[in-house]
Amino acid sequence: MRHPKLFFLALGFYTRLPCPKNLDYRQLPQAAVYLPVIGWLVGALSGAAFYLAAGLWPQTAAVIIALIAGIGVTGAFHEDGFADVCDGFGGGYGKERILAIMKDSAIGVYGALGLLLLLLLKISLLGAMPAVIVPWTLLAGHSFSRLMPLGLMRRYPYARTENSKSGIAMFKPGIADLFIAAAMALLPFIFLPGNCLLAVVPVVLSTLWLGRYFDRHIGGYTGDCLGACQQVAETVFYLSISALWTSI
Numbered sequence: 131m132r133h134p135k136l137f138f139l140a141l142g143f144y145t146r147l148p149c150p151k152n153l154d155y156r157q158l159p160q161a162a163v164y165l166p167v168i169g170w171l172v173g174a175l176s177g178a179a180f181y182l183a184a185g186l187w188p189q190t191a192a193v194i195i196a197l198i199a200g201i202g203v204t205g206a207f208h209e210d211g212f213a214d215v216c217d218g219f220g221g222g223y224g225k226e227r228i229l230a231i232m233k234d235s236a237i238g239v240y241g242a243l244g245l246l247l248l249l250l251l252k253i254s255l256l257g258a259m260p261a262v263i264v265p266w267t268l269l270a271g272h273s274f275s276r277l278m279p280l281g282l283m284r285r286y287p288y289a290r291t292e293n294s295k296s297g298i299a300m301f302k303p304g305i306a307d308l309f310i311a312a313a314m315a316l317l318p319f320i321f322l323p324g325n326c327l328l329a330v331v332p333v334v335l336s337t338l339w340l341g342r343y344f345d346r347h348i349g350g351y352t353g354d355c356l357g358a359c360q361q362v363a364e365t366v367f368y369l370s371i372s373a374l375w376t377s378i
Contacts, residue, residue, distance in 0.1 A: 137167060270367070329367055
């Protein structure tokens with residue numbers, strides 16, 4: 131990793147948590163390598179919310195409260211990208227039309243249904259797990275899923291050609307950055323049973339498929355694609371942990 135100020139840039143951009151002022155936002159693209167550390171914070175706060183709520187209410191309610199905490203901390207940053215991708219790729223035909231729909235701030239039927247089903251799937255999976263592992267699953271899920279967008283940024287070009295804010299912010303992480311980010315993303319696994327490392331495989335495979343899908347249809351990725359990638363990776367992680375836990 132590079133400079134501590136990059137962490138605070140990531141903190142200020144990817145969450146609503148307080149951070150120092152007078153940061154150099156021209157370095158914002160490089161701050162993306164701190165995404166797994168942001169996942170530590172979001173996952174820890176979500177896990178703490180679950181732990182506290184589970185002592186008072188049923189587990190399903192505690193899971194919903196944990197999800198609300200995570201969304202509140204991030205301002206639904208990644209969920210918004212997921213909804214835009216659902217609308218763009220669900221209702222658009224051809225690169226230009228897909229990109230135009232994703233740029234529209236209004237949410238459509240595909241986006242609304244996609245978010246609803248995604249949240250229901252998370253609630254169903256986390257609600258059925260043993261309560262004792264849910265906080266650690268949230269911690270690991272939020273951290274590891276945030277490594278996946280870095281892989282897309284490394285492998286594919288930015289899809290938009292117009293001179294936009296997001297286009298200027300595109301960044302290709304180096305191999306060293308990826309290795310260090312991966313180490314930080316995997317660190318929370320020490321709190322889970324050893325076989326839970328197997329969950330890494332379906333998460334990586336789903337990200338590879340998603341990257342190829344984006345590249346085939348729009349010639350790369352956008353910021354919304356990165357948000358969707360994180361949400362899909364997080365959900366696939368919960369699916370994998372749930373399947374692994376039932377086999378223990």
